[in-house]
Amino acid sequence: MRSFRTARTLRTHDKLFVHEMSAFRTNRLRTRPQGLVNMRDLPSPVGIAMPTGSALHNVPPCAKGRCVSEGAGRQITGPEESWDVVVSSSLPGLDLLKWEEVSGYDENLNTIRTYQVCNVFEPSQNNWLLTTFVRRRAAQRVYVEMRFTVRDCSSIPRVPGSCKETFNLYYYESDQVIATKGATFWTEAPYLKVDTIAADESFSQVDFGGRLMKVNTEVRSFGPLSRNGFYLAFQDYGACMSLLSVRVFYKKCPSVVQNFAVFPETMTGAESTSLVIARGTCIPNAEEVDVPIKLYCNGDGEWMVPIGSCTCKAGFEPDNSNVCRA
Template identity: 70%
Template sequence: MKTLMDSTTATAELGWTVFPWEEVSGYDENMNTIRTYQVCNVFDANQNNWVRTKYIPRRGAQRIHVEMKFSVRDCSSIPRVPGSCKETFNLYYYESDADTATKVSPPWMENPWIKVDTIAADESFSQVDLGGRVMKINTEVRSFGPVSRNGFYLAFQDYGGCMSLIAVRVFYRKCPRAIRNGAIFQETLSGAESTSLVAARGVCVPNAEEVDVPIKLYCNGDGEWMVPIGRCMCKAGHEAVENDLCVLSPNVVHNSVKNNIKKAL
């Protein structure tokens, strides 16, 4: 897993573009100070409030994962709240080859923005919880792809809720460099879909050679290696040791030492 953006690491204002959320200092579940965005225009109907992240380079990733931590006010706990009150919000993304967004472009609407999902809270809070300083933080993860431009923006749309967007982490998955079945496989990015399998060719470790079929592994959508095909075997005079490496066998080393002694005599 490789992080592209993490709002909790900011040491100053995040400076995301708002329409018209508010950036404030808040706390995470461990009571660490972080920068958050909040909105609570529940008494006015037909809300359309957006907040947009800064430009996020994708660094070759084809599928993007977004982890969101947020809290939502229980509509039933707000006195005289109208029926338009919501306990959900929408997640969108917009691809771009460069950081060209302005305060009004891309426009605050679906199309050109692409909707990922409507995000609902498992737990909402009430005024009683606030008085007791009890925080009910929800964590949801969504993914989207394929992405092909140099980067993208994320946007969060409130349409009538009372909520705080506490933390946003953006990441992609990859399979790490590994040695399997006598071959070395380099770090490989996961595919564009959650079900994608990306084939990676292995290179035999020193003193080994392929047998039967070309050796492969597949990187799945969770960044895990699977479905090994083929293997590399140690060359004559070598044997496999820990970590699939090939070293000179003891007999070869012994005979080499004996020959060197004979030559010295």
């Protein structure tokens, strides 16, 4: 399956976050307390325009539920909704690129489009990929799934000690689209660091029989989110790597009928350990018994800890489908 294609793709389990992706280059980065990075510490970033309509994506199988595809009409959804990262244009004022969009192969030797960078013989690397605005909707916590390959530094002849096998993931919250403000704004914008991403496996050479292509998959999350949306940024500081796909998603508990009550679709909380209370409503011809009926939505998008129940009213009989029949 190709890792780049148009974003109007109906998937199982996912809903596509459709937005743009750009890249820019800088020379130095200083980390601030609490993971803040102030871009005013950097020279003015520069980048390159990307071909319209390419999409960086990953299509995992659905564990449960159904999906929604942006532009394909809303359907019943499962415990996750996600968006593709779409490459379509650069930010204003950016005209030079250290990350490159290239054709390559995945672990199954399918042709794919990827972003790659490999400037390991040049010192002080600081190369960035930056998404445009991602609307968070009601999500309080967001997950980012990244598929990538990394070259083993020790396998590169005469490589300097500055060679890395990691990259950094950052985000920046905003209430509005600000990419149109150009490069000057981004020299001052503070980013929050999510994590340094390390490869579980690196490769020393590419065997076109597919035996030595080692693709890493890492998932990170961040929150709580409170503004209308956010930007993601990927920072390379001296690795030889390819970014194959990025999936951005949030989790929720789907609408469910249980104990003769209907519980609405409920977003998970700001932390992975959060429990969100959802009040239930008795189905037609049923009434609440004793305590108010409710369920808890956990951080994985699963319902748990049912409290209370409804029962069929006098003159109605329950059946196995949570229906009260006369």
